[in-house]
Amino acid sequence: MGLIAEFRMTSDRLPLVDVAAAAPEATVEFESVQARPSGAPTFIVRVAGGDPDAIEAAFADADSVTDHSLVVADGATRRYRCRPTGGPPADLELLADNGSIPDRVLATPSGWEERRWFADREEFDQFRTFCRANDYDLRLDRLVETDEGSEGRETGPFGIDDRSRPLEMTDAQREVLVTAHEMGYFDTPRTATLADVADELDVSSASLSERLRRAQNHLVAEFRRTTKIKPRTN
Known part of the structure; x- marks a missing residue:
């Protein structure tokens, strides 16, 4: 471990x-x-x-x-x-x-x-x-x-192998993700900007962007952990 x-x-x-x-x-x-x-x-x-x-x-x-x-x-x-x-x-x-x-x-x-x-x-x-x-x-x-024996080796920004269970999403990350979704930040076309969501939560745009990125990263990591996806080949 x-x-x-x-x-x-x-x-x-x-x-x-x-x-x-x-x-x-x-x-x-x-x-x-x-x-x-x-x-x-x-x-x-x-x-x-x-x-x-x-x-x-x-x-x-x-x-x-x-x-x-x-x-x-x-x-x-x-x-x-x-x-x-x-x-x-x-x-x-x-x-x-x-x-x-x-x-x-x-x-x-x-x-x-x-x-x-x-x-x-x-x-x-x-x-x-x-x-x-x-x-x-x-x-x-x-x-x-971290878990041992997982198949595949995922590389992170510093070149590490990502083979662990994702860390639990925080309450603040859940809040920004849900609020952004409800306000239409993920709609096409968007009906709310990053600044709109930041104003709604009374945080800076930089803080909101960081929390939102962490929350999205968690969701993608969890999806990849639980879904069998064949690696791309050149």
Whole structure:
């Protein structure tokens, strides 16, 4: 049995925390981490919502990342390339044999919200020891055992194998999904915009977009888990 952990790491020294703090209306998410032969890795960061000028200023003024550049802008979503500043975390050798893989990492004004896969409890404890060594306050929200023996290997955004039971949908995700459906957000043509649904629920458009995306991802994952679909062949 493997483990999926959802947790928060609190530290103002984590990369992109200052960007998230300067653009609180935006969702700042790691999309990929590209290793380099030498020096710091390159981050590809997905930023949804928020004011484009404020986001650009947040990257320009950030101390935690450098060499930022806009890769692509698609409506309210922008993707940036940047690199972390400073040296590597202390006691990095603690993770040398750790096979854990990040599935999702959000930068927030106080730290990171992360979903990560671990082979077993020992790996999780090792990762938590690394966080403590670097004064990252790790607060666990959920720890879920994954199923073994599932057929097929699904790849997530960080290249992980998705063979687990999907995590339970939260009440907030259910609320936005039902409200969006009732208001006609999924109709063709739409009879309600993302902003309309956000106003109805009294949340920001960025927060609504994030919750709605998580809810839709849960439904698709559950559908794929319970439905036999033959893999596509080229």
